[in-house]
């Protein structure tokens with residue numbers, strides 16, 4: 560099934576007289592079990608494109624279809640549900656709640672889920688996903704007391720806890736040593752092998768090569784490198 564189809568997405572930021580055409584032509588397609596890497600220099604629009612696809616930012620122009628449905632037709636409620644359940648987004652700056660524990664940070668998507676899981680089931684799922692990222696020993700530690708790599712793994716656990724259909728990952732291994740990073744990539748790739756989709760921004764060519772497709776972004780435009 561077609562999970563995502565983006566056709567010539569554009570985003571222009573306007574702050575007074577200041578205009579930035581961050582994405583000029585963002586186009587891609589993703590079906591189940593497909594992984595796509597986005598590479599490209601700093602400032603070329605990778606995060607902005609990922610935010611549009613993840614329904615965090617509204618495009619200025621272009622078409623976005625999620626599971627074949629035009630995202631422009633989504634109600635506020637539908638958009639919230641897609642963000643919470645369909646997408647698991649590992650954001651570039653992690654965006655952790657600093658004064659909450661690791662457990663609470665990872666549990667948050669479950670609290671907002673329409674599934675309305677009970678406390679015991681939520682606890683179990685948080686434990687499972689923290690085991691996968693190797694962070695069970697920090698479960699009761701406040702986010703602000705974690706190292707960079709540990710923060711990154713909390714962000715990854717939080718993105719995966721709701722069992723998303725599509726994983727959006729913006730530099731998911733940037734703060735990790737290569738061994739831990741490769742462990743996380745394997746974890747994500749195993750999920751892709753189960754049929755999920757992956758869109759991953761990375762500066763690491765070795766990681767990009769492990770994806771089915773590579774998109775190189777230059778000055779706000781996507782270019783499919785090879786299949």
Ligand SMILES: Nc1ncnc2c1ncn2[C@@H]1O[C@H](COP(=O)(O)OP(=O)(O)OP(=O)(O)O)[C@@H](O)[C@H]1O
Pocket residue numbers: 572573579580581599600601602603604605606607608651
């Ligand atoms: N909210 C915003 N308002 C104004 N300009 C923005 C905003 N967000 C991003 N930009 C600008 O849009 C351009 C693309 O930014 P973006 O964050 O998408 O780049 P990137 O490819 O993710 O870079 P990096 O590799 O450094 O993370 C940059 O010039 C940036 O300054």
Ligand SMILES: [Mg+2]
Pocket residue numbers: 605606607651729
């Ligand atoms: Mg970025």
